[in-house]
Amino acid sequence: MKKKSAYNQGLTFLEVVIALSLFAVAIVGYLQIVDVALKSCYRASQELIAANLARGLMAEIIGKKFAEEKNSQDMGPDAGETDRWTGFDDVDDYDGWCEAPPQTLDGSRMDGTTTAPNYSKFSRGATVVFVRQDFSETSDYSPYKKVTVWASGPQAGNVTIVEIKTNEYDG
Numbered sequence: 580m581k582k583k584s585a586y587n588q589g590l591t592f593l594e595v596v597i598a599l600s601l602f603a604v605a606i607v608g609y610l611q612i613v614d615v616a617l618k619s620c621y622r623a624s625q626e627l628i629a630a631n632l633a634r635g636l637m638a639e640i641i642g643k644k645f646a647e648e649k650n651s652q653d654m655g656p657d658a659g660e661t662d663r664w665t666g667f668d669d670v671d672d673y674d675g676w677c678e679a680p681p682q683t684l685d686g687s688r689m690d691g692t693t694t695a696p697n698y699s700k701f702s703r704g705a706t707v708v709f710v711r712q713d714f715s716e717t718s719d720y721s722p723y724k725k726v727t728v729w730a731s732g733p734q735a736g737n738v739t740i741v742e743i744k745t746n747e748y749d750g
């Protein structure tokens with residue numbers, strides 16, 4: 580009868596245990612990498628939502644006229660203006676504006692109660708100040724206004740964008 584070689588004797592119980600242990604360690608390591616990657620991907624998607632919310636509000640603000648009246652030094656909403664979907668018509672009306680959750684241009688809340696996207700854990704807002712030509716802030720009249728828009732979410736941090744509006748063509 581032919582004697583079995585050491586190679587053909589199969590794995591011992593100890594070898595199986597060691598192999599399974601190594602496999603388990605490898606699987607845990609792999610799952611940890613996947614977990615980190617998924618969390619990073621989720622955070623990036625939340626940051627993108629916040630950035631888009633900020634950009635949307637900024638585009639709306641910058642599209643408004645420079646001031647309620649030509650050379651006006653007044654800041655903030657004017658008589659009869661209470662919110663961005665019914666009354667705001669110049670850039671500084673948005674000074675101090677804040678939305679939680681964000682709302683569409685027709686006032687629909689983005690919180691799952693309307694057909695608008697559900698961004699219930701996000702918020703956004705804006706500040707508007709006069710700045711000099713060197714962008715330093717001033718309380719005096721200036722033909723430049725600095726618009727700062729922020730948006731934030733639980734995993735998105737705080738996204739802030741800044742633009743300058745001039746009264747060169749209107750106001």
Ligand SMILES: [Ca+2]
Pocket residue numbers: 647656657660666667668669672
């Ligand atoms: Ca106004």
Ligand SMILES: [Ca+2]
Pocket residue numbers: 646647653654655656657669670671672
């Ligand atoms: Ca105003």
